[in-house]
Amino acid sequence: MRYLITGGAGFVGSHLAEKLLERGDSVVLLDNLSTGSMENIRHLKSFERLQYHLDSIENKQVLAELVDDADIVVHLAAAVGVRLIVESPVRTIETNVNGTQLILEAAHKKRKLVLTASTSEVYGKNTQVPFHEDADLVLGPTTKGRWSYAASKALDEFLALAYWKEKKLPVIVVRLFNTVGPRQTGRYGMVLPSFVNQALEHQPITVYGSGKQSRCFCDVRDTVGGLIRLMDCERAIGEVVNIGNTEEITIEGLAQVVKERTQSRSEIVYVPYEQAYEPGFEDMQRRVPCVDKLHALTGFRPQTPLSEIVDRVSAYFREKRAAAAAPRTVASSAD
Ligand code: UDP
Numbered sequence: 368m369r370y371l372i373t374g375g376a377g378f379v380g381s382h383l384a385e386k387l388l389e390r391g392d393s394v395v396l397l398d399n400l401s402t403g404s405m406e407n408i409r410h411l412k413s414f415e416r417l418q419y420h421l422d423s424i425e426n427k428q429v430l431a432e433l434v435d436d437a438d439i440v441v442h443l444a445a446a447v448g449v450r451l452i453v454e455s456p457v458r459t460i461e462t463n464v465n466g467t468q469l470i471l472e473a474a475h476k477k478r479k480l481v482l483t484a485s486t487s488e489v490y491g492k493n494t495q496v497p498f499h500e501d502a503d504l505v506l507g508p509t510t511k512g513r514w515s516y517a518a519s520k521a522l523d524e525f526l527a528l529a530y531w532k533e534k535k536l537p538v539i540v541v542r543l544f545n546t547v548g549p550r551q552t553g554r555y556g557m558v559l560p561s562f563v564n565q566a567l568e569h570q571p572i573t574v575y576g577s578g579k580q581s582r583c584f585c586d587v588r589d590t591v592g593g594l595i596r597l598m599d600c601e602r603a604i605g606e607v608v609n610i611g612n613t614e615e616i617t618i619e620g621l622a623q624v625v626k627e628r629t630q631s632r633s634e635i636v637y638v639p640y641e642q643a644y645e646p647g648f649e650d651m652q653r654r655v656p657c658v659d660k661l662h663a664l665t666g667f668r669p670q671t672p673l674s675e676i677v678d679r680v681s682a683y684f685r686e687k688r689a690a691a692a693a694p695r696t697v698a699s700s701a702d
Contacts (some may be wrong), residue, residue: 372443379647399444440473513644539603546611576637594610
């Protein structure tokens with residue numbers, strides 16, 4: 368099979384590409400490197416079955432050609448990270464809404480299966496955890512920037528499902544819950560890479576708000592496993608499916624786990640939301656997926672324990688820091 372992955376140089380995209388290449392598929396990546404990076408896919412360049420295009424999905428001609436050549440389109444290109452969204456709401460809304468529309472339009476012309484990534488953010492302030500796919504979406508007011516992300520992704524979902532209902536374009540919508548692992552950068556404010564970097568530097572670990580809010584962290588290998596199984600599953604077409612781990616932890620609990628597992632001397636500090644994001648910022652208190660539907664469709668549930676995930680992420684950042692330090696060591700020994 369030949370997969371076109373938009374956002375393929377991003378964190379999830381690069382892991383998906385890796386897995387598909389390993390199992391013998393061909394992969395074409397389309398990425399404008401706005402948040403993705405060549406670093407994420409450098410290790411894949413030796414695969415002859417990999418092609419990459421550093422271009423925007425808004426380049427309609429390139430997109431049409433790439434969709435034409437692909438068997439399946441995986442649409443992961445999106446504005447990511449709450450901080451980015453609070454800082455650049457125009458870009459968030461435009462990228463998410465226009466991008467998905469262009470993908471669906473192009474795929475429809477050639478009748479290609481589209482898997483499009485949505486987010487657990489769409490459940491918003493719903494308090495009825497675990498979140499089932501048919502639960503109400505409870506969003507805050509439009510005056511609060513963070514909700515633009517959820518609203519734009521919800522619109523993407525409506526559009527994808529409408530293409531399925533009205534035009535019989537085969538689509539699968541996945542709602543990704545907090546996904547973590549090597550290659551995720553802390554640059555866009557995501558909590559685990561931020562905490563691990565802080566811990567490795569013995570800097571204060573910054574817990575936002577009370578730290579009593581909770582999340583479930585899913586290893587990116589499990590996320591990718593879920594995505595691939597869904598794309599291989601005829602019954603997933605026209606469906607919305609959660610992908611996430613169900614092991615729940617508070618953010619202050621996460622800070623503690625990271626501190627312990629990295630044997631860090633960091634202190635854990637609490638930062639008010641208005642200082643971390645913007646005045647009036649609203650956070651989700653709990654976010655837990657129900658993954659019964661994923662399991663019913665594919666027989667799979669993400670289960671990598673948090674301790675293992677934290678160790679993998681720490682090992683990744685340790686290696687990265689060692690590699691960054693290495694040239695200086697060589698230079699100084701040559702002096
Ligand atoms: N968070 C934190 N410290 C950080 C970054 C994030 O306490 O340095 C909190 C954030 O306020 C949220 C949780 O960690 O409650 C998860 O944040 P993230 O941006 O990773 O994902 P979200 O679940 O908000 O999409």
